[in-house]
Amino acid sequence: MLSKIDNDLAFVHTALNLRAQRQEILASNIANADTPNFKARDLDFAGALQSALGAAAGPLKLARTSARHLGASGGMASGLLKYRSSVQPSLDGNTVDMDVERANFAENSLHYQFLLNRATSQFKTLSLAINGQ
Numbered sequence: 001m002l003s004k005i006d007n008d009l010a011f012v013h014t015a016l017n018l019r020a021q022r023q024e025i026l027a028s029n030i031a032n033a034d035t036p037n038f039k040a041r042d043l044d045f046a047g048a049l050q051s052a053l054g055a056a057a058g059p060l061k062l063a064r065t066s067a068r069h070l071g072a073s074g075g076m077a078s079g080l081l082k083y084r085s086s087v088q089p090s091l092d093g094n095t096v097d098m099d100v101e102r103a104n105f106a107e108n109s110l111h112y113q114f115l116l117n118r119a120t121s122q123f124k125t126l127s128l129a130i131n132g133q
Helices: 001-031 045-054 096-129
Strands: 042-043 082-083
Touching: 001 042, 001 045, 001 096
Parallel strands: none
Antiparallel strands: 042 082
16 A cells, blocks of 8 residues: 555655756756857656656765765756757747747646646545545
8 A cells, every 4th residue: 555655745746846857957058048059958757757757776876986076966856858849940040939938838837737746646545545534
């Protein structure tokens, strides 16, 4: 019983982290809409979620051969970060399309809010069960 609850909460936790990471990437694209030669990027959410849930041993770590080496800060899905192809190329080499970015940003926000609501619902159900109601 506890493993099922733990699995459900782990799924929501992982999905929320990936949605937050994707939101940061989309926000970076929007912030760099006027930067020459900036290439828009996006996260393959389905692949990242499948990879994160399939990795029972946890995320891969970089080997540090010296205490002076910096640790990795790529996040869970740094390998699934893709460059987006340009819908309408600009003269300065920037591939950010604000309409696409805003649509993806809004869609990702809705999915994030859904996951928050799901987590809240799970905790309310657990609370009701613990209180015997």
